[in-house]
Amino acid sequence: MRYHVLMSTAATGAAQQRITGFARVWRALKQLFYEVVGAIFAVLALTWIGAAVRSWNRDAAHWLIVLAVAVAILFVFFAITSFRRAQKL
Numbered sequence: 181m182r183y184h185v186l187m188s189t190a191a192t193g194a195a196q197q198r199i200t201g202f203a204r205v206w207r208a209l210k211q212l213f214y215e216v217v218g219a220i221f222a223v224l225a226l227t228w229i230g231a232a233v234r235s236w237n238r239d240a241a242h243w244l245i246v247l248a249v250a251v252a253i254l255f256v257f258f259a260i261t262s263f264r265r266a267q268k269l
Contacts, residue, residue, distance in 0.1 A: 211269045218262035225255035 199207075232248035 207269055211266045214262050214266035214269070218259045218266065221255045221259035221262060225252045225259060228252035228255060 228248050229252045232245050232252065235245045235248060
């Protein structure tokens with residue numbers, strides 16, 4: 181009985197490790213997509229931080245500065261989650 185359990189566990193592990201060529205390419209494309217999207221969100225976050233700094237230096241309305249910082253924080257969150265999802269693949 182124990183031999184059967186060990187064999188079935190080994191068989192499922194081997195089946196999970198066998199990935200076809202298309203699946204490898206698809207996984208690589210998904211990882212690349214998440215990394216590119218994360219990089220785009222990071223660049224957009226830096227752009228919004230720059231807009232917030234410019235607004236601060238020009239004595240703009242406080243709500244404009246807060247809005248720019250809030251959008252930058254949102255983009256940073258999206259960038260981090262996108263990079264983490266790419267890493268999980």
